Amino acid sequence: MLRPILRLPLFIMLKHIIVVGSLLVMAGCTTVSDHKSGKRMTGNKPSSSLTYSISTEPMKPKRSLATISDLQQVYQRWRGVPYRFGGESEQGIDCSAFTQALYQEAFGMDLPRSTYEQVQLGREVEKDELRPGDLVFFRTGRSMRHNGVYVGNGKFAHASSSVGVTISSLDNVYWRSRYWQARRVLD
Numbered sequence: 001m002l003r004p005i006l007r008l009p010l011f012i013m014l015k016h017i018i019v020v021g022s023l024l025v026m027a028g029c030t031t032v033s034d035h036k037s038g039k040r041m042t043g044n045k046p047s048s049s050l051t052y053s054i055s056t057e058p059m060k061p062k063r064s065l066a067t068i069s070d071l072q073q074v075y076q077r078w079r080g081v082p083y084r085f086g087g088e089s090e091q092g093i094d095c096s097a098f099t100q101a102l103y104q105e106a107f108g109m110d111l112p113r114s115t116y117e118q119v120q121l122g123r124e125v126e127k128d129e130l131r132p133g134d135l136v137f138f139r140t141g142r143s144m145r146h147n148g149v150y151v152g153n154g155k156f157a158h159a160s161s162s163v164g165v166t167i168s169s170l171d172n173v174y175w176r177s178r179y180w181q182a183r184r185v186l187d
Contacts, residue, residue, distance in 0.1 A: 068132050068152045074105045075157045075167065082164040095146050098159040099135060102149050107133070107186065115145045122185035127170070133186050136170070138178040150182065 078101065084092025093101070096115040103109045112118055119137050130136070134150040148158025151167060156175075159165050168175055 070106050071102070071132055071149065071151045071157065074102050075151065075165070077105070078102070078157075078165040080164055080166075081159070083159050083161045093159050093165065095148065095159045098157075098165060099147055099149050102157065103185075109185075111185070115147050118147060119145070119181070119183060122183045125182050125184045127179065127182060130182055131184070135183045135185060137180045137182070138175060139180045140178055145180070146178075 078090075078093070078098060081090055081098075082092050083094060085094050087093045088097040088101075096113060096118055099118060100111045100113060103111045111121070115137070118135060121135070125131075125134060130150045132150060132152045136148050136150050136156050138146040140146045146158065148156040148168075150156045150170075154170050155167050156170060157165070157167050160168065170176065170179065
């Protein structure tokens, strides 16, 4: 009689671990950070309610438009940094934090922290009209989203959950089948 009672708490504990783990996996790169890094978001300053004003109009960079070599230079600094969900540093970074960092370093622009907020910026552009600096978005699961920055020649820089910060081809069978949309944030 005592044996089933002892297993019940373990079963409940495992059930909770599985549910919480599943929720974390489903969240993907759509996390909203508490901005431990202190980086300023576009619009309102971070607040406890995490509400930001998001403009759908293209933004003007603080310095002249970056070239492909500028994007490559910033990418090289981050290249190989491992993926870490919620990460915002050289110890680990997720996809939306990487696009945020790349925009800050290459263009002097502050993007919102989450993929959900970034996909609302600028205007949508067709895949065949992509220019270096455009944000590209992917549906990687039922509710999961991923993003990166187009760097030219059919390639985009991103923080991949499998290999860390890398450059991938939009024509790769995995990314081609999951492509969702592109946004032009730069004027």
